[in-house]
Amino acid sequence: MKSQLLIVDGYNMIGAWPELVQLKKQDLLEDAREALLNRLSNYAKYEGLKIIVVFDAQLVPGIQQNYKKYQLSVVFTKEDETADSYIERIAGELNTRLTQVTVATSDLAEQWVVFSQGALRTSANELYKSIKKTEKSIAQDSQDLHFIDFRRNSPWNEEQLKKLSQKLDDLSKD
Secondary structure, three states, rough: OEEEEEEHHHHHHOOOOOHHHOOOHHHOOHHHHHHHHHHHHHHHHHOOEEEEEEEOOOOOOOOEEEEEEEOEEEEEOOOOHHHHHHHHHHHHHHHHEEEEEEEEEEOOHHHHHHHOOOEEEOOOOHHHHHHHHHHHHHHHHHHHHHHHHHOOOOOHHHOOOOOOOEHHHHHOOO
16 A cells, blocks of 8 residues: 655645634734644644645745654745745655655646646645544544543443443333
8 A cells, every 4th residue: 555645835725724824814924834733743643644844935045944843844945946846846756656645735737737747636625624524533532532441440340331231221111
């Protein structure tokens, strides 16, 4: 089975996801980036994906950097390089027989380029919906684990619980 790699156009997501748009409008771009990375990290861990998040730094000289945060790879492009051109280049390089690359962007031109290289694409809205669905699953799993632990600490063993359940059923029939 191919490993899954998701390449995310960071500022494209910030410009499309409602919570991040609000932060951007309040000139809290750093907070928006941080919130995006946090949500993508949870998504990556739960879904078993590797994620690279790319931010445009073309107009800021000397800012190029790559680092790991929350088990994500974060890339700020070099001067005179757009996030789109960086994503298009690495999507083609990293999409192999062993790795299926998916690019998250709502930029149609970029989608066509990566699609022509054999990579898949998802829009900002589609990724947002997938993350919301995963967050609900995480919350449900967390709640289920809580009750498993709760039941585990019960003074009743499994056989006793079955007998009690049977008694309840018998009493309910009368």
